[in-house]
Amino acid sequence: MGISIKEASEKLGLAPHTIRYYEKEGLLPALQRDEYGNRIFEEKDLESISLLNCFRVTGLPVATLKQMVDLTLQGDSTIPQRAAILREYKQDLVRQQQELDRAFAIVNMKLSKYDLLEQGQLAPQDRMGL
Amino acid sequence: MGISIKEASEKLGLAPHTIRYYEKEGLLPALQRDEYGNRIFEEKDLESISLLNCFRVTGLPVATLKQMVDLTLQGDSTIPQRAAILREYKQDLVRQQQELDRAFAIVNMKLSKYDLLEQGQLAPQDRMGL
DNA sequence: TCTTGACGTAAAGTACACTTTAAGCCGTAT
DNA sequence: ATACGGCTTAAAGTGTACTTTACGTCAAGA
Structure with missing residues (x-):
């Protein structure tokens, strides 16, 4: 089983x-x-x-x-409390989603910049931190 | 300044x-x-x-x-290493994105189920964990 | 039989990222 | 002049989530 x-x-x-x-x-x-x-x-x-x-x-x-x-x-009587916890958690998921989107954007930007630099297509003054 | x-x-x-x-x-x-x-x-x-x-x-x-x-x-000579780190990090971001999507789906499902239960629209056998 | 490997518990240890504590310096307001 | 608030450092402490250790039990295979 x-x-x-x-x-x-x-x-x-x-x-x-x-x-x-x-x-x-x-x-x-x-x-x-x-x-x-x-x-x-x-x-x-x-x-x-x-x-x-x-x-x-x-x-x-x-x-x-x-x-x-x-x-x-404790049974169905606690559903309001559970729903409250889930709604708060969902807010946090939204926040994480935004942070993830920003991180993606930065990483993609840096990776393409690295590609250009490796091909010598980009002037030094166009470079950025990290 | x-x-x-x-x-x-x-x-x-x-x-x-x-x-x-x-x-x-x-x-x-x-x-x-x-x-x-x-x-x-x-x-x-x-x-x-x-x-x-x-x-x-x-x-x-x-x-x-x-x-x-x-x-x-250390300068531009380390760009390949930096790119490698960023690519690995990006993989992890993708994984996080998937986990976030799944969590969203579950939370939304549970929240709507709670709504229905509070209105007495759902039979007990349709209920789920947490 | 005896060793191997998987399971069990309880408690201590680890990793990570802060966070707090302790002690001291500096310029301004009372 | 002296207390206050904000800055400094180094080091110890905290919280979270495991993870490891130490030790013991059990059933099957050599």
Whole structure:
């Protein structure tokens, strides 16, 4: 049925330690164990972890994820609080999007400038920092 | 002519300490001082710091920024190395862009689902984690 | 049987980027 | 004249998210 932490780790691209850490922090409250106490991962667990990881790598702190999980365990009455957290998080995603756009623009500009310089097409006074 | 660290800090939205930290790490090698040793910031310094900050908040480590600054100080012969760093960084920006897109999609889906649930329009079995 | 490898826990350690602390100098306002 | 606010330095401290270590259990293969 379910898979081991090693297999889950490989499917998710996360270290086994990181998954144990997430469980210890209360991010995976429904994880099953086998007769020896080993964690068993089903498809829904992999999806949960993948979602947690997606939010994590885009800047949502572990503590906030924990808060969301706890609210979810309390039932539908906490939906307004969860929605509030998500709306704030979304604002942050927008900010990150803007920063990413700016970084892209600068990198592309510099890379084309480097190309021209390597071909000797650009005068020195047209150069810029970094 | 130039402005103080306090003013620069306000213009950039960075703590004065952070700017001093960047200078100490070698990220600002050309910063001028006044007769009392106080840092003086000109427009080009603000631009440099703003660029450094843009790259930083989009995941480029301080150590890599330092590497770029050092290479730049060595002249045009290091352009190939700088271009290589920027290309790798750009790859990472693409990865971040994808993660951001996924996070946006999930957040939007959840927010609309919350809206429907609050209106009692959605059956319980249609609900999802978090 | 015994070693190997994967799993477990708890706790300490690491990496990164600041951030705070401590101590001191400088020019102006009271 | 002396206290205040802003600047300086060097070094220690903080927060976050892992990551590593140390130690122990278990089941299968040589």
